[in-house]
Amino acid sequence: MAKLIVIGIILAFFGAVLLVVQMNYRREMRDRETRVPTLDDQLDTLVRAGLPLRAGVTRDTLLARASEEDYRTAPWARLLLELARDTGDGAPCPCTGDGAPAGGTVVLLLDHASGTARYTLPDATAERIQSLAPGLLTRLPPGTPR
Incomplete structure (x- = not known):
């Protein structure tokens, strides 16, 4: 017992x-x-989605352009705008037509109070980013110039 x-x-x-x-x-x-995702959360998620930081752009570079709080206030939008920004070093931006990935690509427009950016991304990457922030990116019609 x-x-x-x-x-x-x-x-x-x-x-x-x-x-x-x-x-x-x-x-x-x-x-x-x-x-609300932190800047590190957003960077990690975008890298996993297929949109890595380009050469010469680091977390410190992004923080020199805007504060951590700015990235949290407008998650995804602020970061995507900064990733599209020209660094002046001549490196191709993954979001423009320069060196756009081959295969199924989609052209997206980010229109935010801070500015606009055009992204040419593989379909899978575009879908992943749109699932993270629905309505943030607008899919442009096929045939839109990159």
């Missing part, structure tokens, strides 16, 4: 641990959906 009591206590303990873990996981997922 004592063995059954010990087993019951152990099972109750593991059940309580699993309940706490599940509650924490749900809270983390809810918080993740509602919090």
Whole structure:
């Protein structure tokens, strides 16, 4: 009988641990959906989506152009505008027609209070960015010059 009591206590303990873990996981997922992404979050996500920083542009370069708070105030829009900005070093921008990727590409327009930028991106990258920030980029009709 004592063995059954010990087993019951152990099972109750593991059940309580699993309940706490599940509650924490749900809270983390809810918080993740509602919090504004930091500059690092945005950079990491865009790199995974297929839009990496070009040569000569670093996190420090971006912070020299705008504060961390500016990137959080207008997530995605501010960062995409800065990525499209000419650095003056002659390096091709991944968002213009210069060195545009081969294959299925789409031309998108970012029109924001801070400025506008045109992106020529592979379909998969465009879809990933549009899923991150719906309505941020406008798909231009096929045949639009890059």
